[in-house]
Amino acid sequence: MRPMAQIAMVMNLDKCIGCHTCSVTCKQAWTNRRGTEYVWFNNVETLPGQGYPRRWADQNRWKGGWERTRSGRLRLRAGGRARRLGTLFANPDLPTLDDYYEPWTYEYKNLIDAPAGDDMPVARPVSQISGEPLDTLQWGPNWDDDLGGAPEHAPKDPLVEKVREQVGEKIRFEFEQSFMFYLPRICEHCLNPACVSACPSGALYKRVEDGIVLVDQERCRGWRMCVSSCPYKKVYFNHATGKAEKCTLCYPRVEIGMPTICSETCVGRMRYLGVMLYDADKVTEAAAVTDEHDLYPAQLESFLDPRDPAVEAAARASGISDDWLEAARRSPVFDLIRTYQVALPLHPEYRTMPMVWYVPPLSPVVEAVAASGHDGEDAGNLFGAIEGLRIPVEYLAELLTAGDTYPVEAVLRRMAAMRVHMRARNLGEEPDPAVAHSVRLTGDELEDMFRLLAVAKYEDRYVVPTAARADADALADSHPLDAACPVGAEPGRPVLLNLAPTRRTV
Ligand code: SF4
Ligand code: SF4
Incomplete structure (x- = not known):
């Protein structure tokens, strides 16, 4: 027996009211910066729905996570080291901005500064990427919120497609027969994280003391293998810094005993x-x-x-x-x-x-x-x-x-x-x-x-102990580095976990 400790979360879906407060407060705390306009470490999806990014749960398309080989070993669905290196410069499994959405703001100033005239001034949507006006908004991180556009969007939910294959038309989107619930999502801080194993630079690591998965910003070279290998699509690329970023499980708060x-x-x-x-x-x-x-x-x-x-x-x-x-x-x-x-x-x-x-x-x-x-x-x-x-x-x-x-x-x-x-x-x-x-x-x-x-x-x-950092060195001494990631490195690969520095992230 080799006990390790992990900070984990449970969400009671019966009680989620889909208010998105969690997403907004997370964004204000962590991704309210240039380069992360489209990024939501925490997002809340309506199910059935396509989610964010669109159809993220379709691993036939995105090749995220692990698969079991016939010999019983685990292999990244993205392929072995050779395939992954071969696709470093043109990764076919990366979501595009269209799969997330083009982030926008509105010309609010126009509402105040427009000269007096016969027409009511409007605040047109403007792309936060190009700065250009966006004439029609086509998709957003919550486009299908509360089953908005359900007849069109909900049948494209990969799970709906699977269930229909198994049990026929059990799921309907007529008004009286449809159903919905909310699914708030953050990084899963997995015990066997595909993102950590996929990173060619060893920038992603799982902390020994509390299991939080982080990106070392200094080691990240922006290869984005973590983005495609995470099956939950919970690593994001900051287009301003050229580095990957992800949910930190609010480790500065957790370290002092506060909840995320x-x-x-x-x-x-x-x-x-x-x-x-x-x-x-x-x-x-x-x-x-x-x-x-x-x-x-x-x-x-x-x-x-x-x-x-x-x-x-x-x-x-x-x-x-x-x-x-x-x-x-x-x-x-x-x-x-x-x-x-x-x-x-x-x-x-x-x-x-x-x-x-x-x-x-x-x-x-x-x-x-x-x-x-x-x-x-x-x-x-x-x-x-x-x-x-x-x-x-x-x-x-x-x-x-x-x-x-x-x-x-x-x-x-x-x-x-x-x-x-x-x-x-x-x-x-x-x-x-x-x-x-x-x-x-x-x-x-x-x-x-x-x-x-x-x-x-x-x-x-929230029962969050403090002082994890004080114990980290003792834990690191008692666990060899390659044992810190329970599944460990792929054969022939160097150990991917990097214990220090734990504070240097996004
Ligand atoms: S999980 Fe988020 S969306 Fe759901 S009730 Fe809590 S704050 Fe609101
Ligand atoms: S980013 Fe989070 S959810 Fe995705 S594989 Fe890594 S630890 Fe798991």
Whole structure:
């Protein structure tokens, strides 16, 4: 066992209201500069939809992430070292500005400075790249927000295409039958980051002490292999500096025990931040399992229970400090991922082992049952309705469990059981223990889960230990450099991880 610690995030999709506050505060903090006009480290997509950049989830097109070879090894989908070097100057897998959008502003000054006349002055859109007026705006980072243009845009969602192949016309975009939910996205700070392995300059690295993935701006040569290899398209090219930039998980805040800016300002209070301990020895094996449906359980298996004395002793021996162990024991993220198993990874089939997980949305099922004239909070009605969800389980499974519907159904049943249990409690009735039992939890556990998901306070949602830097040297001594990236370098490649300097990023 080789315990390592990672700051991870869980987002409860049931509670996202799509207000984009997280995106705006992140942009103000990190990408409000020349060269990053089109960049959103945090963005919120409406699903079904094409996303940002357009159709980012179509890995047949972008070749992001890893694939398993017939011999059972992992290889970047972008190809081996030779292919990647051959495409350094003309990478066919790079998104263009059209795939993101051409950023614009408006001629606001015109509203004030226009001479008096018969016509109302207007503020025309102007490209932030060329400075030229843009006559028609064709696409933006949220063009299909709230299913805007759904009949035209939503069928182009790669997941909709897949689900239609499997179950036919189950997904419809007629007004009464369509569904939607929001998916906020940041860098996944993966355990097996494709961006780190793809970088020819060794500029991307995963910090040993907290797992945050960063770009060393001095080493970056602007090859953009990280941009094409990240399957989540969460590395961006700054056209002013010629360097790559990405979400830093707000490490200057995290280092002093504060949550990320997107978490801090989340209006829906749907984000959770905390420590996960994992066994670095299991990562390679977990990322390379044969069957894609086993990727979620394999990643779950690689996490270590911080309340287990054997894990605690091993973690201490690895140099993980008492502060971090204490935070790991109180981690809301661990409880949502492991204890209650209601959070799932985003696109585990990319084999990067992402560390931002999601509680799938359940809300529409209650409304759907209630709209049909039945009691939307009744256990029997709810469990029965999950298979007939307006958000098809198959769609959620393509998003969160590599297409396996079983774990998604299990999560939704657990969430439904929590509602039924708490409804009885709130009405002063005795909850039926069979409801909790049917989802393999106790009534007390359902109530704890409710507290965490529904009414958790700031200090319960964000359990971020401080002093990671002070412990970094001890950790670095106890882990050889090539072990810091759990999957490690490709054969014949130098070690890509670079421990220092950790502060020199964007
Ligand atoms: S999500 Fe983040 S850590 Fe994972 S491959 Fe993309 S940029 Fe790298
Ligand atoms: S601030 Fe929170 S609720 Fe608003 S869009 Fe972002 S994640 Fe959703």
